[in-house]
Amino acid sequence: MAEGSPKAWLMLAVGTDRQHGGNDGYDDDPDAHYSWDHTVANARAVAVGDRIVLWDKKAVIGASVIQGIETGWAEKILYRCRHCGGANIKRRRQEAPRFRCTPCDRTFEEALTRVERVETFRSRHDANWLDLGRCLDGDTLRALCVSPRSQHSMRPLRWDAFGKALDQAGRARDTARLSEATAWAQSLPGGHRQARVRVRVGQSGFRRRLLAALGPVCAFTGSSPAAALEAAHLYSYATLGQHHDDGGLLLRRDLHRLFDRGDIAVDPATLTISLRSDLLTYPSYAPLQGKPLATKLESGHRSWIQKHWEQHRLTPLTAGIP
Structure with missing residues (x-):
């Protein structure tokens, strides 16, 4: 990809079920904004004008172009494994104990907690949002990533390959609209801007x-x-x-x-x-x-x-x- 050209990202958007580093999840509204913080991989690589594709692990939700990114600061609760101290833990919805740690494979009912101040980011992308009607499944989307085995919430996407997949799914018109949206977003002032309002935690x-x-x-x-x-x-x-x-x-x-x-x-x-x-x-x-x-x-x-x-x-x- 040429220097300065817009990047493309596959972003996981499943509301408060999207956990990273053992936290309480993120406040997402897929057709309007996407939230993350500096502890997430690629946090500061995302920029205005980048193309984004949102999915829920099972299928594509939609796509857009970032028209702005608001930044701020917030405090969030981080959860850690009681046995190894690792952050890669998940809540279990129906099983007990409530938590399982992936690295050490231990389960426990109560996690260790601490509060950390984090830099927050929220994209704005509602102006060019396209609902893609779940036309591509999760396996297809994973294969379109630069690193298909990546587990990151925000992972680089091969945009040309994504466009071809949309064409094959009968969504060629959407591919053209996203190209027009990219050109529009590239005319906007780039980078992040400090939010004028506090990030609405909760x-x-x-x-x-x-x-x-x-x-x-x-x-x-x-x-x-x-x-x-x-x-x-x-x-x-x-x-x-x-x-x-x-x-x-x-x-x-x-x-x-x-x-x-x-x-x-x-x-x-x-x-x-x-x-x-x-x-x-x-x-x-x-x-x-x-x-x-x-x-x-x-x-x-x-x-x-x-x-x-x-x-x-x-x-x-x-x-x-x-």
């Missing part, structure tokens, strides 16, 4: 708790597939750095982003949805204006909604009115 757990408490319901539009919902903070996570269960609602991804920007807000006096005037020109959003929430609010929710309103609506009596 975000996946926060979402799970909201789903358990509120059900698969978008607070603005009603019943929705759980896969389409995100955990939206009603406050600035960057400021507080904590997940408050009464400070979150479930929202569709597009509505979440508009809410974070203040383009959509909730009038604390009426608990109805308020749109900024420019959104009223869009047929898919205009019907939300003045609509009551689809989720029952607790007192804590109302307090955070008031703060969000004060932050984003300096003239609340005219907000959302053309």
Whole structure:
């Protein structure tokens, strides 16, 4: 591969089941972002403009081009074998004891733990995401890697060979789209950038708790597939750095982003949805204006909604009115 040309990576994405070095896993959302830290092999080799293919060990999930990488710092709990001190241990879902150490083949119920400060990385790749419909199986993907026997979560991929495999699977159009996306991403400023917000450690757990408490319901539009919902903070996570269960609602991804920007807000006096005037020109959003929430609010929710309103609506009596 020529110096400076984009690289290609096969990345394992199985949510909190993706363990590395005996930790609690990573917060992944395959069609939007991928997370890792400096303890992972190839951590600092991944760059903006690189092509990525995500899989779950059994089949391909999708592919994209990295449009940005946010970096930060976080603390994570590392687990070690009680017998040899090694980090290559796995939790067992149904068997006891709970842990098995690969190097020494010992099992144990409680692991040794320590907290380590790690540099964190999160790719952003939603702009060019392609769902590949599990068209290639795990064995095929392994064979397409530079080192087919690699066990790393992020391993170099032979991109040309991957493209040919997609063509043979009847996905030639996707190959062309990924080539166009690569050219687009190459025009972006390269490298990593320091995140403006704190990495949202525990975000996946926060979402799970909201789903358990509120059900698969978008607070603005009603019943929705759980896969389409995100955990939206009603406050600035960057400021507080904590997940408050009464400070979150479930929202569709597009509505979440508009809410974070203040383009959509909730009038604390009426608990109805308020749109900024420019959104009223869009047929898919205009019907939300003045609509009551689809989720029952607790007192804590109302307090955070008031703060969000004060932050984003300096003239609340005219907000959302053309």
